[in-house]
Amino acid sequence: MNPIHIEVAIIGAGTAGMGAYRAARAKSNSVLLIEGGSYGTTCARVGCMPSKLLIAAAEAAHQARHAEPFGVQVQGVTVDGAMVMARVQRERDRFVGFVLETIDAIAPADRLTATVRFQDAHTLVTEDGQLIHAKRIVIATGSIPVLPPVLKGLSARLLTNENIFDLPTLPARLAVFGPGVVGMELAQAMSRLGVQVKVFGVGGGIAAIQDPAIRDYANKTFNGEFYLDASAQVKSVNETATGVTVNYQHRDGGWKTEAFDYVLAATGRAPDVAGLGLENTGLHLNERGVPLFDRTTLQCGNSTIFVAGDVSNDAPLLHEAADQGRIAGDNAGRYPDVQPGLRRVPLAVVFTDPQIASVGYNLKQLNAQFKDRFAVGLVSFEDQGRSRVMLRNHGLLKVYGEHGSGLFLGAEMFGPAAEHIAHLLAWAAQQRMTVSGMLDMPFYHPVIEEGLRTALRDLNHKLHIGPPVIERCMDCGPGA
Structure with missing residues (x-):
């Protein structure tokens, strides 16, 4: 079996792996994408999309059962479990199909279906014994479920x-x-x-x-x-x-x-590194068996090996995997000219009802890095106008800001429309806006985001910048 000689080998064809392939291919004509399992990405096959399909069905049933407080009578709500799962699977397969189309568009010479392990830092070997000699390698093998x-x-x-x-x-x-x-x-x-x-x-x-x-x-x-x-x-x-x-x-x-x-x-999930033979690379590994890496370049030490996506265990989210794949692939493609890539402000959303969201620095990080130098603004959504109108008036939002600079640092929320409010806050944090600057932005009435304004006003006062929050303020509109 003839060995393969390649400039960049990418192990794993999920979100991070495909991002790494595209970025490396823009810098080199010699790139090989290797996948030993199922194509389709975790998000499309078993993560983001099928779970949201199930949640959408659940929301429809819940809303029908709880329409009476609005004066709407809905009788005899039943759930056909087989129909629910059939739609989940049908739409899931449709999303997977889009990913497969992307894979199929990659030149056959640039992809290989095989399970590989490291023989050394520049050599991979397949289960059939074929050798792959690569000048640079990106590890993007994802993660696997952990059982207690x-x-x-x-x-x-x-x-x-x-x-x-x-x-x-x-x-x-x-x-x-x-x-x-x-x-x-x-x-x-x-x-x-x-x-x-x-x-x-x-x-x-x-x-x-x-x-x-x-x-x-x-x-x-x-x-x-x-x-x-x-x-x-x-x-x-x-x-x-x-x-x-x-x-x-x-x-x-x-x-x-x-x-x-x-x-x-x-x-929980763990980095999928078992069987990769990372001990043969000479890299320093952490307690989970993942190589130590620079999170701005994704380079493992000073080596020609890079890591991206859930396998890094850095931020196991699709948008983070896409960013990491792009950074790792770009640096692998243009090595030795390794450059820091854009790592965005942390943003996470949980699609429960009420939703859960976090942005920027969390409370643990704030206590470690800004101890005695930050303040907390608070709002409850129980009496927030638009939330009460929709009977979604449950939850709390806390926003964090730095004393002295007035800089917005982050937020945590359990409440209505958290996925949307979190995006506004993430943009503000990435633009390094002050709390006062955020309060200068427009707020329409009546919207759930008025609750965010109340929290920001509370924070600005606690930062000793703005006045106290006025109960039932007229410029806020009723129930803001």
Whole structure:
């Protein structure tokens, strides 16, 4: 089998890998994209898009069931689980098809279907023994689900985001382990579609919320819809002929054994580096087996190896993977002229209802880097005008600013329209706007964003820049 000689090899054809390929190809005619698994990207196949399809169905059912307060009577709402899952799969396959079209457009000579491992820092070897000699290499192998020990004995009744969207219909009962982003999105969606759901977590975390007050508010709100114990005591999980049984300590203190159709493991993901042979590269690896790298250039040490996407475990989000792929591919293509790339202000959204969002510095980072030098502005959406009009008046928003400079530093939110408010705040943070400058921007009436203005006014006052917030201020409009 003839060896392959190439300038740039990219391992993994997901979002980061394809971004790296395009960027490297713009600098070099000698680029090889290698994929050992399924094409289609995590987002399209098993992540962002199928989950949002399930959430959209859940929102439709929830709104129909809760129309009465508006004076709208909706009788006999039923959910056809098979139809719900059929649409999820049909539209999911459509999104995957777009990705496959992109792959097919890549010249056959530039792509290889194979599983590879490092023989040394410049040589990859396939499972068939073919050698690939590459001057530069980009690692973009993504991530894989992690199972806690209590779930490792399960098989047929174990679900992860990798297979839950292939169910032929909705289950009747579902135990969700892990109240992180994936767990909370899918748990709430399933619950609103009529599935009896219980969510078990450890350590008290909920969807990566940092602020304790916001986390407590979210915990109370979610428990109004389904059982959530973010600090659960689970003794055992056993698979049966028809499902699983979970032995756990109920929040009321008593121990219970309860039957479920399936268990969804949403207990996190780990960099997919097993079997890559990174120990043969001479690179320094962290505790997760990932090479140490510069997050502005994605270069691993001073080597010719770069890392991009979820495998870096830096910010496992699609827009971050795309940015990392572009930076890594660009630098691999033009090496040794390695240049820092644009890393955008952190932005994360969780598509629960109410939504969860974070922008810029989080509370942990603020306490570490701006201790005693930042202030917090607050607004509750319970009495916010537009939110009450739509009966979406639940949630809190906290905004952070720096004493002295008045610079806007970040925000965390659990509330209505968080995905949209978070974008406004991310743009402001990336433009290094002051809180006063943000308040000079236009705010229409009546909109949910007026709640953001209230929080910013509160923050500006606490920064000793602006006046106190005026209750029921007339220029805000009623219920701002």
